[in-house]
Amino acid sequence: MSGEALAFLSAAELGRRIARGEVSPVEVVRALLGRIERLDPGFGSFLLVLGDRALEEARAAEAEIAARGPRGPLHGVPVALKDIFDTAGIRTTAGSKILADRVPARDARVVDRLRAAGTVLLGKLAMHEFAYGTTTTNPHRGACRNPWDRAHVPGGSSGGSGAALAAGLAHLSLGTDTGGSIRIPASACGVVGLKPTFGRVSRRGVIPLAWSLDHVGPLARTVEDAALLMNAIAGPDPGDPWCADAPAGDFTRDLERGVRGLTIGVPERYFFEGVARDIGDAVRAAIAVLGREGARPVAADVPHVSEAHTALHAILAAEASAYHAPWLRTRAEDYGEDVRRALELGFFIPAVEYVNARRMQQVVREEFVAALREADVLVAPSLPVTPPAIGEPMSREPEAAWNRLMTPANLSGLPAISLPCGLDGAGMPVGLQIIGRPFDEATVLRVARAFERATDWHERRPPGTE
Amino acid sequence: MPDALHLTETFLIELARARGLALDPARAAALRPQIESLLARLARFADLLPADTVPAPPAPVRPPAP
Numbered sequence: 001m002s003g004e005a006l007a008f009l010s011a012a013e014l015g016r017r018i019a020r021g022e023v024s025p026v027e028v029v030r031a032l033l034g035r036i037e038r039l040d041p042g043f044g045s046f047l048l049v050l051g052d053r054a055l056e057e058a059r060a061a062e063a064e065i066a067a068r069g070p071r072g073p074l075h076g077v078p079v080a081l082k083d084i085f086d087t088a089g090i091r092t093t094a095g096s097k098i099l100a101d102r103v104p105a106r107d108a109r110v111v112d113r114l115r116a117a118g119t120v121l122l123g124k125l126a127m128h129e130f131a132y133g134t135t136t137t138n139p140h141r142g143a144c145r146n147p148w149d150r151a152h153v154p155g156g157s158s159g160g161s162g163a164a165l166a167a168g169l170a171h172l173s174l175g176t177d178t179g180g181s182i183r184i185p186a187s188a189c190g191v192v193g194l195k196p197t198f199g200r201v202s203r204r205g206v207i208p209l210a211w212s213l214d215h216v217g218p219l220a221r222t223v224e225d226a227a228l229l230m231n232a233i234a235g236p237d238p239g240d241p242w243c244a245d246a247p248a249g250d251f252t253r254d255l256e257r258g259v260r261g262l263t264i265g266v267p268e269r270y271f272f273e274g275v276a277r278d279i280g281d282a283v284r285a286a287i288a289v290l291g292r293e294g295a296r297p298v299a300a301d302v303p304h305v306s307e308a309h310t311a312l313h314a315i316l317a318a319e320a321s322a323y324h325a326p327w328l329r330t331r332a333e334d335y336g337e338d339v340r341r342a343l344e345l346g347f348f349i350p351a352v353e354y355v356n357a358r359r360m361q362q363v364v365r366e367e368f369v370a371a372l373r374e375a376d377v378l379v380a381p382s383l384p385v386t387p388p389a390i391g392e393p394m395s396r397e398p399e400a401a402w403n404r405l406m407t408p409a410n411l412s413g414l415p416a417i418s419l420p421c422g423l424d425g426a427g428m429p430v431g432l433q434i435i436g437r438p439f440d441e442a443t444v445l446r447v448a449r450a451f452e453r454a455t456d457w458h459e460r461r462p463p464g465t466e
Numbered sequence: 467m468p469d470a471l472h473l474t475e476t477f478l479i480e481l482a483r484a485r486g487l488a489l490d491p492a493r494a495a496a497l498r499p500q501i502e503s504l505l506a507r508l509a510r511f512a513d514l515l516p517a518d519t520v521p522a523p524p525a526p527v528r529p530p531a532p
Contacts, residue, residue, distance in 0.1 A: 212522075307514065310507040317504075329486040341497060347485050348478065348501045353508040358521035360511055365522060397503060 003031035004466055007168035011077050011225040014171060018065065018076040025058035025065075025076030025120060032078055032122060036169050039465065044144045045154075045163035047083050048091060048124040054078065057120040064118070073228055075118030080170035082158045083124040084131055085111055086205035094207045095127040097140045097334045098327050108205025109240065110174060110216055110233045117232040122170055125160030129339045131176055131209045132320060133157055134184050134402050135394060139336035143390050146189060147462035148428055152387040155188030157181040161219040162189030167465045172229055173219040178209045179312060180406025182217050183418035187382035187431025190420040190460060192448070193219045194226045197439045198413030199244035201230075202237035210319035211242070212358075213312065213410050222458055223419060223449040227251040230441060246439055254442045259293045259450040262443070265300030265375030271405055275384045282422030282430040283381045286451060290379070293450050300375055302367045307360050308408040309398035314349050314357035315411075321346025342396070365412040372414075372437045377447050381405055382418040382431030405433065415441045419448050420457040429460075471502045471509075 006028055009017070017023040033051055040046050061076040070076070081087065084094050086104035088111075093099045107115065114121075126144040128136050136144040136159025146154040147167040154163040158175030162185025165173060175182040177195040186193025194217045201216040208214055218229035234248035266287060272280055287297055321328070324343050332340060371378060384405060388394070398404055409416035414435050421432035432451065436444035452458050475494035478501070482489035489497070 304514065307511065310504070311511070313504060314508055325486075329488075332488065341493075341500075344482070344487065344489065344493065344497055345500055345504065347482060347487055348497075349504070349508075353505065353511070355521055356508065356511040356515060359515050359519045361522035363515065363519055396500070398507070 003034055004168065006031045007035055008461065009171070010222045011171040011220060012073060012222070012228055015073040015075065015077050019070040025061045026055060029054050029058040029078055029120060029122065032169060039167055040169060042145065042150060043147055043163045043167055044142050045126055045160040045167065045169060046080070046123045047093070047095070047126050047141060047160065050090065050121055050123050054120055054122050061118055061120060071118040074232060077119050077171055078122040079114055079119040079172040079174070080122045080125050080161070080164055081111070081173065082127050082161055082175050084127060084176055084207045085174060087111055087121065087124070090124065092124065092207070094131065095129045095138050095141060098331060104205070106205060109202035109237050111205065113233050119172070125164055125173065127160055128157035129336050130207070130324070131157040131178060131181055132339045132342055133394070134180065136160065136185070137390055145390065146387050147465055148190065149426070151389050152428065153188065153390055155185035155387060158219060159185045162186055162191055165189065165191045165219055165221055166462050172225060174216060174229070174233070175219050176206060176209070177215045177217060177410065178213045179316060179410055180403035182219060183382055183406050183416060183431070183433065184403055186219055186418040188387040188429065190429030190457070191219060191221050192223055192226045192417065192419045192458070193217065194230065194417045194441065194444070195409060195415065196230065196234065196441055197415045199242055200246070200439065200441065201234050202240040202243045204237055204239035208323055210316040212319060213316055215410070223445055223452050224252065224255060226417070227255055227445050249442070251441055251445055254446045255449045257446055259290055259295035259447055262295045262376040262447065263374070264290055264295045264297045264447070265371055265378040266297050267300045267302060267305070267371070267378055267380060269301055270305045271380035274399070275381050276386065276424065278424035279381050279384065279386070279430050283379070283432055286421040286432045287379055289451055289454050290447065293454055295447070298375055300371045300378055302364065302371050302408065304360065304363050304367055305408050308364045308411045309401060309404050311357040311360040311364065312407040312411045313396065313398070314353055315361065317342065317346035318349045318354045361411050364408065368408070368412045368414055369438070376443055378435040380433045380435070382433040386424045386426065386428035386430065409435050414438060415444050417444050417448050419452060420460070421451070421455070422457060423460070471505050473498055473502055
């Protein structure tokens with residue numbers, strides 16, 4: 001099998017072939033390392049490649065599988081992590097100058113779990129500085145580029161994850177999502193990104209952006225791969241006081257059940273307003289596909305959703321500034337300009353306004369839960385426009401913000417996925433967002449898989465990634 | 467509805483200094499419209515929020531009872 005064919009296998013299929021002894025994890029890692037060396041100078045998706053170490057882990061996985069059989073479906077499968085997850089003995093910087101020399105002593109809880117699942121750590125990926133932005137144009141490490149068009153951003157903050165998956169440089173990744181940072185690069189790069197329910201996945205050992213909004217979740221090229229990653233990482237963790245004690249279950253169990261009998265809520269107001277025509281058309285076509293598969297579309301509404309972005313902005317800015325205050329006071333010049341300005345803004349939010357933003361969070365959360373009593377999931381565009389050119393100014397104002405369709409799911413804590421559902425007139429990927437009930441990632445994944453099974457958007461490859 | 471906000475850059479610089487943050491006039495001028503915009507939008511919440519609305523719980527939302 002060619003290096004390209006190996007690189008673009010789904011993680012699930014790769015795991016099956018490794019388990020049967022048809023493919024060697026060492027061969028896979030070698031193929032990916034070769035592709036990273038050849039292609040990644042054009043994308044800038046990796047901050048750190050763990051070449052020898054990854055090969056050593058792959059050899060160990062191969063020997064263990066030969067001796068005792070696979071630990072599970074991801075044993076021997078390579079994974080690359082956003083540089084926000086602590087990795088013991090391996091530099092973890094959050095894409096910053098402030099933490100440029102930081103080497104954690106312990107793995108993040110999710111990294112522990114990936115190691116227990118037998119995955120092979122390939123490297124650390126590019127991100128927007130401290131996860132506080134949507135472009136991954138990083139002043140300290142350079143711009144990460146979108147494989148579909150290198151003049152454009154890959155989204156962010158987990159932009160390296162989206163770019164590496166789309167370019168066939170990794171099979172799986174983890175990201176974080178405080179205001180869309182998993183789903184934005186997933187949509188922008190034509191891959192799958194799932195923000196689970198708040199509290200579903202531990203954040204211990206993950207550099208925070210805003211404690212009450214941060215989520216950890218998978219990025220992958222298929223819905224099944226995202227579900228397999230959820231099986232590996234989800235579940236209670238006493239080390240994260242805000243991690244739920246809900247048992248994780250098997251996120252692959254309902255994947256192939258289809259959508260017959262399910263109700264799909266379509267929130268036209270807000271979620272379809274001001275959306276580029278190509279994107280609106282692609283998402284409406286996706287809803288029609290789900291209808292043909294047996295789902296029933298119904299109108300849905302979240303009355304205060306237009307306030308969600310402002311409430312999130314206030315909470316995020318205040319919490320992020322509280323975390324960064326010591327460095328802002330002593331090393332402000334070591335931040336990139338956009339992040340420094342966003343952090344400075346957080347110092348001017350009065351406590352009363354922060355509390356009112358938390359009250360609005362509760363209003364929006366209750367309204368989403370009410371809407372999801374009438375529908376099994378809500379469907380909407382992921383982004384209002386496809387990725388802008390690198391260097392184009394990005395507004396954080398609610399009417400113009402690129403992530404404004406993402407932030408309601410962060411504020412409400414509900415699970416939400418983005419998966420590819422089309423290309424715009426310029427050939428850039430369009431994302432379909434599916435939002436579900438609290439702790440019902442299974443239904444979100446089931447609807448996403450039904451759409452994926454009925455279409456071939458997930459099989460499209462960016463040009464020049466052979 | 468509260469009156470529209472008009473913050474002065476001097477006020478922002480003094481407020482920043484009281485919090486240990488160095489903000490020069492150019493940075494204060496760049497920040498001022500963003501702060502005014504966010505605070506104006508947040509001020510609307512006072513009219514929009516029902517009086518009995520409590521803040522979102524700090525603990526995660528829990529799964530529905532079986």
